[in-house]
Amino acid sequence: MSDKMFLSDNETVVDAVSSAEVKQFRCLECDKTFPLKKSLNQHAVVHSGVKNFECDECGNRFARKGGLTQHLLIHSRVKKFKCDACGKLFAHKNILTQHLLIHSGVKNFKCDECGKQFAHKSSLTQHLLIHSGVKKFKCGECGNRFARKGSLAEHLLIHSGVKKFKCDECGKLFAHKNILTRHLLIHSGVKNFKCDECGKRFADKSSLTQHLLIHSGVKKFMCDECGKLFAHKSNLTQHLLVHSGVKNFKCDECGKRFTQKENLTRHLLIHSEVKNFKCDECAKYNGTQLLPLTVEVLRSLLVDASVRQLHDTADKA
Template identity: 40%
Template sequence: MHMRVHTGEKPFICGECGNRFAHQGNLKKHIRVHTGEKPFICGECGKRFAKQGNLKDHMRVHTGEKPFMCGECGKKCTTQTDLKKHIRVHTGEKPFVCDCGKRFNQIWHLKRHTTVHTGEKPFSCGECGKRFTTQGDHRKHMRVHTGERPYICGECGKRFAQQGNLKYHMTVHTGEKHFICGECGKKCTTQTDLKKHIRVHTGEKPFASGDCEKGFTTQRNLKKHMGTVKNLAVDRVLNKLSLFN
């Protein structure tokens, strides 16, 4: 059997797909791809696997063991496959290529990107029917319906549905202002605040009053204006009534 390593002989052939193997044991393992057989069961959670090696890798989810370490940064990984994926961060290798030429270091990054071209949104919300490109985006959206807020501020205890919202909130405590105006150099806490500020330079007023068509740079200013208009209207009515008394 060992000599087949040198001769390249692969006498065991899969009757389903024609794939060839040097050892009968490897053919038996391969056959499970076609039969769907998963004889190896996790004693912790009941998940089943076609290969014993896959079960061993999975068990580390429960034990927390991470035996594979990155030689560059010391990061520990659960499986050798995860380590190989991580190494690409350091090497810059991007083996997964889209038809448009864009390259990615992870296959799931490529899959997510291809939806830009196909427009496919396979993940649908069971509550409102809204569709999403990725399962991650779908999970985030579901928090709108469940009210779940898993991200907690360590400073004040405020909770958030999205990690990005927590990051923005943290700048309230740290005073960080990463977003800088290219026109005047003003620093803003969030990208949203920077967008609002930019309107000072562009003159853009996207919020218009339905009563007088006056435009405003922010929704807050529009609401303030609408309150003023409402108060003036009430005053006019009261003045008219006073004339009849």
């Protein structure tokens, strides 16, 4: 920190409001003004980077004792400042004041990297960590890394098993409210994000981004059991059920069990009278196919397999 922030008695770098005959002492780092020189000098500690006051609850450190005192209200669970717009409660009045900007719709802080805008400068500062590529917060459960401590804290809810946000449409539970919000797009039927490779559409951008990995050919998730590679970790997780032998999805018609729900869904077509796929060789139909919503490539593979099975059976007969 430069010495210029601390004003001596004979320094002239002050702003005076002559009409009120009140001197305002301005911080040369951030332009914030104070009625007393003592207040300015106390404030200057914020820019020094020195944080001598540590919270015994969470380890957060603060430059001023007053900052620590205010912070401790968060752990006390006392939240007496209420937002009239949404009912959310806050431990500090200044946090409520910042929160109100969200409802105003004013977002004056723009990210030069991606154009995203924010209501608070602190939110922009936090967001910029994503573009930095630095992820110093690691999850002890799965090894995933995060740019922000808050993101890690949210992620840990997944491992806790606590899912308190419920979808009113289908009853599915989620650990995070933002995941529920994204999930609700599925029920809306709106799919604004289109894949330029295959034309498939998605309700949110993150789903499209994940889907694009399929076309990239990159498969970095490997099964330790059989060596098979997958583009998504979720696909590997589903695949591991095959090796576990656990089959929780049972067909009520014939009792056959499956490791994955989609396999049961596909199997149920056998019991239905729906036979949408015709063999060009023998004019026979088979109904063991997925519904039209499935990936086209997978549909083609399944049809080919069914055709081969039909012809093999006919040859043996």
